[in-house]
Each structure stands twice: as structure tokens, then as C-alpha cells.
Amino acid sequence: MKRVKIDLQSALQLSASKPSSGLKKVSSENLDVEYTVLLPAAVADELMAQLQQSVEYYEGDLTKVLRILLFVLVNYEGVIRSVKVFGKWHEIPRQQVAYGDEGMKYTFSGVTIKAKPWIPILIDVRDMLHTISGYQYNFVLINRYRNGKDHIGEHRDDEKEMDKNTPIASLSLGEKRTFVLKHRDARIKRPSRRDIPPVKIELEHGSLLLMNPPTNEYWYHSVPPRKSAKGVRINLTFRKINLLS
Ligand SMILES: O=C(O)CCC(=O)C(=O)O
Numbered sequence: 098m099k100r101v102k103i104d105l106q107s108a109l110q111l112s113a114s115k116p117s118s119g120l121k122k123v124s125s126e127n128l129d130v131e132y133t134v135l136l137p138a139a140v141a142d143e144l145m146a147q148l149q150q151s152v153e154y155y156e157g158d159l160t161k162v163l164r165i166l167l168f169v170l171v172n173y174e175g176v177i178r179s180v181k182v183f184g185k186w187h188e189i190p191r192q193q194v195a196y197g198d199e200g201m202k203y204t205f206s207g208v209t210i211k212a213k214p215w216i217p218i219l220i221d222v223r224d225m226l227h228t229i230s231g232y233q234y235n236f237v238l239i240n241r242y243r244n245g246k247d248h249i250g251e252h253r254d255d256e257k258e259m260d261k262n263t264p265i266a267s268l269s270l271g272e273k274r275t276f277v278l279k280h281r282d283a284r285i286k287r288p289s290r291r292d293i294p295p296v297k298i299e300l301e302h303g304s305l306l307l308m309n310p311p312t313n314e315y316w317y318h319s320v321p322p323r324k325s326a327k328g329v330r331i332n333l334t335f336r337k338i339n340l341l342s
Pocket residue numbers: 238240249254267269276300318319320332334
């Protein structure tokens with residue numbers, strides 16, 4: 098396929114200058130999300146190509162998380178006989194890296210990782226999102242899904258450093274994948290469980306999703322595996338982090 102020569106910085110500025118009326122609201126109980134296909138295909142293609150060249154993902158131990166398994170043996174009277182704790186390192190099912198202002202850190206499944214310093218292409222995207230949303234972002238987490246097996250499980254972005262008042266701005270490039278939101282009360286055991294239907298959004302190439310507060314406090318999100326997905330997908334979630342001293 099022939100690559101169209103594009104001045105990406107100007108193209109992103111142009112996308113940012115368009116009124117954000119294209120953003121469509123998706124609502125449910127305590128859920129406030131906005132979605133639009135923001136970038137024209139040629140701009141999204143160029144951005145994806147440049148990110149493929151310039152982003153350097155974590156390697157080695159930084160790609161692993163520790164899962165703790167706790168086994169408690171009780172006798173028939175309910176008295177604890179023994180407790181065993183097993184820890185196992187797992188490779189995360191995708192590639193990942195964080196960039197941000199100096200001193201920014203990212204904690205994921207109990208592991209804290211230093212963000213890399215901004216690179217020019219990410220500064221351009223960050224500034225575009227600032228113009229669109231009106232919020233300043235000082236951190237971006239990049240997830241790269243190599244194929245349909247790569248995924249991210251149900252979680253909330255609830256690190257204590259996250260600024261709760263700043264929407265998370267999520268830009269998707271490449272293979273379309275489903276973003277699934279589940280209310281926390283729909284995940285718990287009966288009888289307390291509530292029948293709140295999940296919300297599913299197809300995240301397209303060049304699309305922007307804004308997760309406004311208080312969504313992230315009440316709703317878990319995930320990108321499940323999708324067998325039919327063959328291509329690479331890159332997702333950038335821009336966030337505001339307040340460094341706690
Ligand atoms: O890939 C996505 O769209 C979601 C990424 C995500 O859940 C996260 O960065 O917390």
C-alpha cells in the first residue's frame with residue numbers, strides 16, 4: 098500500500114481544532130463516556146506507522162506481573178489448619194510502556210515502573226488531546242496488542258495517584274477491538290449482584306474515547322481476546338497523575 102506523505106503535527110493540530118461535537122455520549126448508571134472516530138484514516142495510518150517506529154516497549158522483568166495464590170485449609174469445624182501462599186510471575190498478554198513528565202511512575206498489579214521521557218510524536222498527540230478536552234495530561238500508558246490473543250483483563254485505573262477529576266483520554270489505532278465496561282455491582286456474587294448490562298464499544302482505527310469521572314470508580318473495563326483479530330492494535334491512554342510525596 099502506498100504511504101501518503103503527511104505533516105503529522107499539522108494534521109493532528111487540524112483534528113484538534115475541529116469542534117468536539119463529534120463526540121457521542123454513552124451513558125449508564127455512573128457511566129459517562131464519549132466516543133468518536135477522530136482522525137481521518139490517512140492521519141491515523143501515519144500516526145500508527147510513526148509509533149511503530151519510535152515507541153520502545155518495556156522488556157525483560159518489566160513485562161511480568163506477580164500473581165499471588167492463597168490456599169487456606171480448614172477442617173470441618175471451619176478452623177484454619179494451614180495457609181500456603183504461592184507467587185508466580187506471568188508475562189502480560191500484550192506489550193506495554195509508559196511515557197510522561199519527569200518523576201512519573203506507573204503501578205500495575207503491584208509493580209511500580211518509571212515512565213520514559215516524552216518523545217516528540219507523543220507530545221503532539223498529548224497536545225492535541227489537551228486542545229480537545231481542555232485537560233493537561235502528564236502521563237501516557239501505551240498498550241500494543243500483537244494479535245487477537247493479546248488482551249487486557251477487567252480492571253479499573255484506580256491507582257491512588259490518578260487525578261480523579263481528569264477524564265482518561267484513550268486513542269486507538271490499528272485493528273478494531275471491543276472495549277467492554279462492567280459495573281462493579283454486576284461482578285459480585287449473588288445475592289448482592291445487580292443486573293446492570295455491560296456496555297460494549299467497538300474501538301476503531303483513529304478513534305478517541307473519553308472516560309469521564311466517575312466512570313472509572315464504578316465501572317471495570319477490559320479488551321478481551323478476539324480470535325478473528327489478526328492485526329496489531331496500539332492504544333494510548335493519557336492520564337493526569339498527581340505525584341504523592
Ligand atoms: O487498550 C485499551 O483500549 C484499554 C487499555 C486499558 O485498559 C488501560 O490502559 O487501562
